[in-house]
Amino acid sequence: MAQLIDITKVAVAPQHFTARVTIANGGPLTTDQDLVGTTHVYNLLPDIIDHACLGDKGATFKDVMGATEVAHLLEHVAIELMARTGIAGDISCGRTWEVTGEPRTYDVQLACPDDVLVASALSSAAWILQWAYSGARDPKPDVDAIVAGIRSLVADADALAAKREAEKAEQEGAGADGGAAGGGAAGGADVVAGSAATPDAGEAAPLEAPAAAGTPNADATPASADASARAHN
Ligand SMILES: [Zn+2]
Numbered sequence: 001m002a003q004l005i006d007i008t009k010v011a012v013a014p015q016h017f018t019a020r021v022t023i024a025n026g027g028p029l030t031t032d033q034d035l036v037g038t039t040h041v042y043n044l045l046p047d048i049i050d051h052a053c054l055g056d057k058g059a060t061f062k063d064v065m066g067a068t069e070v071a072h073l074l075e076h077v078a079i080e081l082m083a084r085t086g087i088a089g090d091i092s093c094g095r096t097w098e099v100t101g102e103p104r105t106y107d108v109q110l111a112c113p114d115d116v117l118v119a120s121a122l123s124s125a126a127w128i129l130q131w132a133y134s135g136a137r138d139p140k141p142d143v144d145a146i147v148a149g150i151r152s153l154v155a156d157a158d159a160l161a162a163k164r165e166a167e168k169a170e171q172e173g174a175g176a177d178g179g180a181a182g183g184g185a186a187g188g189a190d191v192v193a194g195s196a197a198t199p200d201a202g203e204a205a206p207l208e209a210p211a212a213a214g215t216p217n218a219d220a221t222p223a224s225a226d227a228s229a230r231a232h233n
Helices: 031-044 046-050 070-085 115-132 143-172 187-197 205-213 217-232
Strands: 005-012 016-023 094-098 105-111
Touching: 005 070, 005 115, 016 070, 016 115, 031 046, 031 070, 031 115, 046 070, 070 094, 070 105, 070 115, 070 143, 105 115, 115 143
Parallel strands: none
Antiparallel strands: 005 016, 016 105, 094 105
């Protein structure tokens, strides 16, 4: 099996990130088709059995992990990675369903606090499943390193988004937008944000800034497209 899980397309909405995934021919469609591989995933990330899992029978993922879609396992591995970054906020929900008329294909939908975060967690999760279902050979995935990598991808993308915001605000030359430009991006954006905030903040800026800062997602999209392309290799 060359590549177990192919992420063929993604759709980003303000609240949700939906990835269409296809399981390769020869790969397991359900976790009970390769319990040894499923056990490798469990041993690597034992916390996933405590995830809330509404949907099928039962209340936690433990009740279904032994016999569910591999795409559903992918969802929970991605959620676990996101949770471990500590920057995902309260992500409890995800959903996975079969795509009608397309064999071996599923849509995996996750709540989306940050699209770069979700995209990189999903592609890392796909890689972990690839490892688990193809013999779990060395090197074993280093979960801490993966989580650190995701965190720094998000920080890079935030900084890039803030920089683009700042450039846009400069081009528009309007003081009104300038004040808010840097505010939306958390963490690593601070350095760049300073330059955006200073130039002649116009009359309207101070009052509008908090509202504008709450909607960073729209402008984060171009950066995330880069990031997910990178993550796919
Ligand atoms: Zn679930």
